[in-house]
Amino acid sequence: RKEVEQDPGPFxxxxxxxxxxxxxxxxxxxxxxxxxxxxxxxEPKLLMSVYSSGNEDGRFTAQLNRASQYISLLIRDxxxxxxxxxxxxxILRGNKLVFGAGTILRVKS
Amino acid sequence: GAVVSxxxxxxxxxxxxxxKIECRSLDFQATTMFWYRQFPKQSLMLMATSNxxxxxxxxxxxEKDKFLINHASLTLSTLTVTSAHPxxxxxxxxxxxxxxxxxxxxxGPGTRLTVL
Numbered sequence: 763r764k765e766v767e768q769d770p771g772p773f774x775x776x777x778x779x780x781x782x783x784x785x786x787x788x789x790x791x792x793x794x795x796x797x798x799x800x801x802x803x804x805e806p807k808l809l810m811s812v813y814s815s816g817n818e819d820g821r822f823t824a825q826l827n828r829a830s831q832y833i834s835l836l837i838r839d840x841x842x843x844x845x846x847x848x849x850x851x852x853i854l855r856g857n858k859l860v861f862g863a864g865t866i867l868r869v870k871s
Numbered sequence: 872g873a874v875v876s877x878x879x880x881x882x883x884x885x886x887x888x889x890x891k892i893e894c895r896s897l898d899f900q901a902t903t904m905f906w907y908r909q910f911p912k913q914s915l916m917l918m919a920t921s922n923x924x925x926x927x928x929x930x931x932x933x934e935k936d937k938f939l940i941n942h943a944s945l946t947l948s949t950l951t952v953t954s955a956h957p958x959x960x961x962x963x964x965x966x967x968x969x970x971x972x973x974x975x976x977x978x979g980p981g982t983r984l985t986v987l
Contacts, residue, residue: 766914805978806978808975857920858920861915
């Protein structure tokens with residue numbers, strides 16, 4: 763079983779739509795959680811950290827459920843510029859990042 | 872945010888040659904640098920972790936004699952793919968952490984290696 767699993771998509775949505783991505787992780791000892799964004803042929807960039815209490819940054823809301831080992835990302839009012847691959851990232855121990863394979867989002871006008 | 876550069880951004884080489892990729896932190900001192908590899912439609916996979924002045928720690932399944940890592944200064948780490956073969960063709964990305972905490976990894980733009 764993969765350490766971090768994501769639905770690969772693609773999610774094709776119209777502008778203005780709300781879209782949600784899910785991610786599950788296998789190791790209950792995982793310490794920290796993040797969502798990264800990766801554009802085609804580019805490096806990943808940190809989108810936001812994920813906390814049990816949930817956190818929001820503008821149109822983006824992230825949520826962590828430790829009991830279910832589940833992480834989510836909600837994007838409201840999708841923009842064309844949101845089109846990218848969204849990577850779920852977990853830190854198991856120390857400073858080792860473990861990446862999911864990513865979920866592709868395509869926002870269309 | 873902190874800036875990490877990589878050179879070259881892409882390289883095409885013949886099978887059997889060695890390729891060196893540089894990773895530099897431009898405006899901060901990187902105590903730790905990480906090397907990742909990403910095959911098409913797959914996740915980034917950590918290859919190794921390197922700390923300045925010490926030997927790199929390789930992940931399971933990564934051949935240390937094939938992927939030579941040198942972290943000679945606080946701003947430069949190099950990855951040399953020795954005797955490259957077509958199956959080594961991939962997107963190689965480095966990242967670096969400074970003093971902001973282990974989760975603040977700043978990624979380089981990546982190097983696309985194609986081995987013919």
